[in-house]
Amino acid sequence: NFLILFVVMAVFLWKPLMQSLDKRRQMLEKEKEDAAALAEERANIAAERARVLDQARGEANKITATAREQAQAVAEQFAQEMRQKEADVLAEARQAAEEERNRILGEMRDQIAALSIAAAQKIIGETLDDQRQQALVESFFSGIREGRVEVLADGAEVGPAGAPVTITSALPLTEEQQATVRRDLAARMGGESEIAFQVDPQILGGLVVRVGDRLVDGSVTGQLERLHQSLA
Known part of the structure; x- marks a missing residue:
């Protein structure tokens, strides 16, 4: 079972x-x-x-x-x-x-000229006529004598035409004086160049001419410095 x-x-x-x-x-x-x-x-x-x-x-x-x-x-x-x-x-x-x-x-040019003339008369001990006074002062501050840039010697090589030129003066040059500088430099360089005009009262008088890398210092300050070096 x-x-x-x-x-x-x-x-x-x-x-x-x-x-x-x-x-x-x-x-x-x-x-x-x-x-x-x-x-x-x-x-x-x-x-x-x-x-x-x-x-x-x-x-x-x-x-x-x-x-x-x-x-x-x-x-x-x-x-x-x-x-x-x-x-x-x-x-x-x-x-x-x-x-x-x-x-x-520029506005003080006449006053500065009068003072300069008075000083010159006192130094040289004679009275200058008006024309000679004006010529002397203009030449002193502008560095221009008889239509030429006084600091540049006759026949001296200035630089090639087209070289940049910088003119530094103690007082602003008049338009007529600037035109004289342009004509003289164009004649010396054989052509026109770009000219920049600057003012530096510290140079006292005369001109500083820079043509390219060449510097010609005809300023009163430069002349005094060269005189000081020659006497040292």
């Missing part, structure tokens, strides 16, 4: 039980596979998130660096413009001051 009962149980119970166990095993394996797939997906999501964050940080750093560079460039440009503006203002102020000084010296 027991054997019959065992056979009946094996036929009717064992097989369903094994099938149930197989299904359970398959379900567990499926859950395990699903868990592994889910874990892999989570890992991929985390990696993608990290990649996106790194990319975002990199782009943010680039934007920040670009903005910083642009801000620095703007600041440097602004500073340069301010320096240029300051230099322009100073240059204009110097130019205005020089023009005002020259204007005042």
